[in-house]
Amino acid sequence: xxxxxxxxxxxxxxxxxxxxxxxxxxxxxxxxxxxxxxxxxxxxxxxxxxxxxxxxxxxxxxxxxxxxxxxxxxxxxxxxxxxxxxxxxxxxxxxxxxxxxxxxxxxxxxxxxxxxxxxxxxxxxxxxxxxxxxxxxxxxxxxxxxxxxxxxxxxxxxxxxxxxxxxxxxxxxxxxxxxxxxxxxxxxxxxxxxxxxxxxxxxxxxxxxxxxxxxxxxxxxxxxxxxxxxxxxxxxxxxxxxxxxxxxxxxxxxxxxxxxxxxxxxxxxxxxxxxxxxxxxxxxxxxxxxxxxxxxxxxxxxxxxxxxxxxxxxxxxxxxxxxxxxxxxxxxxxxxxxxxxxxxx
Ligand code: SF4
Numbered sequence: 001x002x003x004x005x006x007x008x009x010x011x012x013x014x015x016x017x018x019x020x021x022x023x024x025x026x027x028x029x030x031x032x033x034x035x036x037x038x039x040x041x042x043x044x045x046x047x048x049x050x051x052x053x054x055x056x057x058x059x060x061x062x063x064x065x066x067x068x069x070x071x072x073x074x075x076x077x078x079x080x081x082x083x084x085x086x087x088x089x090x091x092x093x094x095x096x097x098x099x100x101x102x103x104x105x106x107x108x109x110x111x112x113x114x115x116x117x118x119x120x121x122x123x124x125x126x127x128x129x130x131x132x133x134x135x136x137x138x139x140x141x142x143x144x145x146x147x148x149x150x151x152x153x154x155x156x157x158x159x160x161x162x163x164x165x166x167x168x169x170x171x172x173x174x175x176x177x178x179x180x181x182x183x184x185x186x187x188x189x190x191x192x193x194x195x196x197x198x199x200x201x202x203x204x205x206x207x208x209x210x211x212x213x214x215x216x217x218x219x220x221x222x223x224x225x226x227x228x229x230x231x232x233x234x235x236x237x238x239x240x241x242x243x244x245x246x247x248x249x250x251x252x253x254x255x256x257x258x259x260x261x262x263x264x265x266x267x268x269x270x271x272x273x274x275x276x277x278x279x280x281x282x283x284x285x286x287x288x289x290x291x292x293x294x295x296x297x298x299x300x301x302x303x304x305x306x307x308x309x310x311x312x313x314x315x316x317x318x319x320x321x322x323x324x325x326x327x328x329x330x331x332x333x334x335x336x337x338x339x340x341x342x343x344x345x
Contacts, residue, residue, distance in 0.1 A: 006250065006289050009054040009084050013263075014044055014254040019062035020095040022131030023118070025158045027196040028062060029266045034256040035067075044254055045080045047276055051285040055082040061253050065093045071106060090114045090154065094142040104149040114152040114186070117142060121157075121166030129158075147182045154186040156220075159211065160204045168212050188220045191319045194328040196266035207317040221321055228316035231325040235308035242299040242307070242330050250288060260284060262293075265327050270334035271295050298337055299330070307333050 018033025045057055057080040059073055060066065067073050077086050088107075092115045096103050107115070117139050120129035126136035143153045155174055157167045167189060174187040191206050192198050208227045216222055226234065244264045251263040258276040261267045273293045274284045287293050307329040320328070 005051050009249040010052045011056040011251040013058040013061035015061045015256045016059045017067040024129045025192045025198040027193045029196040047281045054084040056084045056086045057081045058086050063093050097142040098138045116154045119157050121163040152184045157189045158192045159206050162204050189215050190220045193324045205318040208319040228318045229314050232308045232312040232314045235304045238304040
């Protein structure tokens with residue numbers, strides 16, 4: 001065993017059951033739903049256990065409670081965790097809410113008071129963005145079920161050029177619901193990261209000047225929102241190296257093929273740390289604890305100013321937070337390096 005033992009809490013999120021949706025904005029990226037084999041959970045925890053004092057184990061990283069027997073599954077996640085307890089994060093499955101009347105009452109027993117639901121516009125648009133016909137109707141039905149059970153819905157909307165007018169209509173619906181059935185209903189709008197699947201929406205990313213005025217008061221982080229041009233200007237003299245770092249805890253994602261990733265960004269090949277089956281555990285833990293992975297090594301060979309100069313578009317008015325823009329640039333750089341240093345078209 002290596003000397004790389006960490007006293008940080010290791011949160012291990014394994015994609016054991018997949019997700020019913022294929023959202024166009026999914027920053028994790030799409031992958032097939034493959035149920036991991038029985039015993040995968042013990043195997044995963046067993047690999048890390050000799051090196052970690054505290055482990056939070058999650059049997060999901062895409063849709064919580066998507067598996068049948070979700071109550072027993074939660075108990076098992078708790079039992080497999082070591083000196084730590086997994087959290088709920090106000091996340092739940094609207095797919096399950098509308099199919100299982102025990103689900104929301106059960107969530108309440110776990111202390112869940114609020115659940116986030118994501119809309120992309122009216123019916124056709126939301127169904128298209130979620131990747132499933134009927135999704136919009138399910139979200140409204142789930143909202144109704146939550147209100148009846150005393151759980152607060154938190155509606156988030158992702159805005160692009162093509163759906164901005166529909167988001168205004170959804171905001172109108174939210175205000176009406178606040179007046180009539182649920183004064184606590186929460187609502188906010190966001191442009192989303194430009195990562196994973198959502199990066200493919202770059203051509204229709206909202207321009208800052210096109211954000212409808214009535215949405216500005218409910219726009220998350222509007223005060224720090226920049227245009228792409230402003231991001232490029234903010235970085236043009238920044239000679240520092242890109243830096244991605246774990247905080248007080250370490251969060252890792254395990255794909256259904258046992259590939260291991262940090263949670264810094266999407267689960268693409270350039271970000272792969274290793275594979276739980278084929279990479280020796282002590283080497284995997286060393287790379288995780290020392291943050292010594294192929295992507296992070298490439299980070300040391302460039303600077304933000306160079307990335308902005310190479311991959312940024314100073315004529316673009318697209319809206320970004322600076323942090324989201326940095327990861328967008330860095331992922332373009334990784335793709336370019338994987339292609340032999342050629343700049344993407
Ligand atoms: S955003 Fe969430 S619900 Fe949508 S496809 Fe990704 S993991 Fe599934």
